[in-house]
Amino acid sequence: MEVGRAEAAEGVTRVLVVDDSPVDRRVAQLLLSSSSCAGSFHVIAVDSAKKAMEFLGLNLMDGKGQAVDMVLTDYSMPDMTGYELLKAIKAMNLLKPIPVVVMSSENEPQRISRCLNAGAEDFIVKPLQSKDVQRIRSCSTARPNKGSAPCEAATKRTPPPPSGHHAAGGAASASGRRGHFAGVAMILHSSSAELSQYFPLLVKLVLLAYAVLCLGEILHRWSSGGGGGRSLSL
Amino acid sequence: MAAAALREQLNALLASMFASGLVDEQFQQLQMLQDDGSTPGFVAEVVTLFCDDADRIISELAALLEQPVVDFDKVDAYVHQLKGSSASIGAQKVKFTCMQFRQLCQDKNRDGCIMALAVVRNEFYDLRNKFQTMLQLEQQIQAQQ
Numbered sequence: 001m002e003v004g005r006a007e008a009a010e011g012v013t014r015v016l017v018v019d020d021s022p023v024d025r026r027v028a029q030l031l032l033s034s035s036s037c038a039g040s041f042h043v044i045a046v047d048s049a050k051k052a053m054e055f056l057g058l059n060l061m062d063g064k065g066q067a068v069d070m071v072l073t074d075y076s077m078p079d080m081t082g083y084e085l086l087k088a089i090k091a092m093n094l095l096k097p098i099p100v101v102v103m104s105s106e107n108e109p110q111r112i113s114r115c116l117n118a119g120a121e122d123f124i125v126k127p128l129q130s131k132d133v134q135r136i137r138s139c140s141t142a143r144p145n146k147g148s149a150p151c152e153a154a155t156k157r158t159p160p161p162p163s164g165h166h167a168a169g170g171a172a173s174a175s176g177r178r179g180h181f182a183g184v185a186m187i188l189h190s191s192s193a194e195l196s197q198y199f200p201l202l203v204k205l206v207l208l209a210y211a212v213l214c215l216g217e218i219l220h221r222w223s224s225g226g227g228g229g230r231s232l233s234l
Numbered sequence: 235m236a237a238a239a240l241r242e243q244l245n246a247l248l249a250s251m252f253a254s255g256l257v258d259e260q261f262q263q264l265q266m267l268q269d270d271g272s273t274p275g276f277v278a279e280v281v282t283l284f285c286d287d288a289d290r291i292i293s294e295l296a297a298l299l300e301q302p303v304v305d306f307d308k309v310d311a312y313v314h315q316l317k318g319s320s321a322s323i324g325a326q327k328v329k330f331t332c333m334q335f336r337q338l339c340q341d342k343n344r345d346g347c348i349m350a351l352a353v354v355r356n357e358f359y360d361l362r363n364k365f366q367t368m369l370q371l372e373q374q375i376q377a378q379q
Contacts, residue, residue, distance in 0.1 A: 023284050023319035027264075030280065034273040076314070105318050127260050127322040130267060 013140045017045040018052045018073035018085065019103075028072060028103075028128055032136070041137075049073070049080035049088075058092050068098060070121075070140040075104035075111065083115060090119040099139045103128060237378035244371040251364055254327075261324025278372065281365045284323050288358050291316045295351050299344070309347060310339040316354070327357050 015032060019025045025045040032041040044066075046052050052073070057065020071089060073082040086100045099121040104111060112123045121139040124132050248265075251257045268276040291312050298309050317332035331354045338346035 021287070021315060021319050021322070023280060023287050024322050026280055026283050027322045030273055030276050031267070034267050034270065034276065078311070105314075105321060126318065127324075129260070129263055 012040055012042050013070065013137060014042045014044070014068045015136070015140070016052060016055060016068045016071045017043055018047075018049060018071065018077070018082065019045070020047050020074065020077045022047070024074065024126070024128070031128055031130055031133055034130075044068070049077055049082065049085040052085055053080075053088060056089065056098075058088055070099040070101065070136070072101045072103065072136060074126075075102050075106070075115070083118065086115060086118050086120055101136055101139050237375050240371055240375045240378065244368065244375065247364065247368055247371065251368075256327050256361055256364065257324045258326035259324065260321065261326075264323065278369050280323050281369065284319055284325065285362050285365065287319050288316060288328070288362075292351070292355055292358065299348050299351060304342075304344055304347070306339050306342050306347075310336055313339060325361055328354060328361060331357055 017025055017028045017032075019028065025047065029043045029045055032043050044055070046055060052071065055066055056068070056071075071085075073085055075082040082102050082104075086102060089098055089100055100119070101122045101124060102115045102120045103124045103126050105126045107125045115123050122135055124135065252262070264277055264280065268274065295309060295312050298305060298312070313332050313335045317329055317336065320326075320328040320332060331350065335347065335350040335354060338350050
């Protein structure tokens with residue numbers, strides 16, 4: 001499947017915004033365009049998942065579509081949902097994966113983990129705010145402008161949190177842990193193109209997971225090894 | 235009228251809109267983005283879009299609730315849309331009324347829905363009036379500069 005991939009202009013991130021609400025489309029477009037961060041967004045907005053598929057060339061066998069650096073889609077839309085669009089995009093672009101960020105007005109842990117497990121790079125709870133722009137930018141595949149000044153809005157570089165940062169506080173830590181590992185798996189899966197970028201994060205996550213497992217093991221043995229010897233053989 | 239006096243009027247209007255809970259922090263953020271300078275006319279544009287959208291949705295809701303048998307799923311879908319767009323621009327009062335409206339839809343409470351629609355309509359008209367005044371003041375201030 002040929003998807004025309006002309007070299008993006010330095011620092012320009014092409015985003016396809018998919019939302020059935022005209023107000024939300026415009027707010028997303030304006031938030032992304034008015035970002036004071038270095039590097040600009042070029043936004044194309046469509047009002048349905050079907051139009052997004054057409055734009056990306058996903059509904060044709062010869063798939064001649066437009067190249068984008070990422071897709072920002074609403075979850076609940078009539079006819080075809082953002083979740084279905086997410087799955088379609090991930091299924092059809094195995095060679096050159098397009099990052100997909102899902103947004104929703106509902107802060108529902110199940111919805112969030114479903115999207116992350118399907119391969120979404122991030123999940124943002126609406127309403128969209130300027131602080132979300134940096135998160136969105138960091139999900140794209142566009143090469144950042146080499147000589148660009150650091151972003152004013154972000155005080156530190158925040159890599160996309162695998163377990164969905166906005167997840168409701170009441171979400172069980174178990175599902176958070178699952179989301180965490182799903183996130184690691186997802187990162188491994190999508191790392192083919194951007195391995196060098198994700199490598200430090202990957203190493204940190206692996207070390208963290210290992211540390212947690214070791215700690216759990218130690219505590220378990222500590223509490224149940226009172227009678228027997230104190231030998232720790234991990 | 236001098237620009238300074240107009241500006242004072244505008245600030246007073248905005249302050250009262252916040253104080254009465256008509257708009258919230260989201261609206262403030264959008265205003266701040268506009269004041270940053272990179273996208274002038276931002277707020278006017280989304281406000282106008284919102285008013286047109288809300289007008290359309292309220293008409294659809296009225297038509298749906300007049301039916302002998304009310305399709306509550308359709309009503310709920312429209313209210314959900316209105317809730318979403320009001321949240322996106324920071325129209326707090328309208329948003330909260332929509333949340334209650336949705337509950338009434340889910341309870342399939344026809345009379346409750348009709349009342350909720352009346353409340354939403356009034357709140358929207360009130361908000362729209364204030365937005366129109368705000369935009370007029372902004373235009374007048376622009377004209378002075």
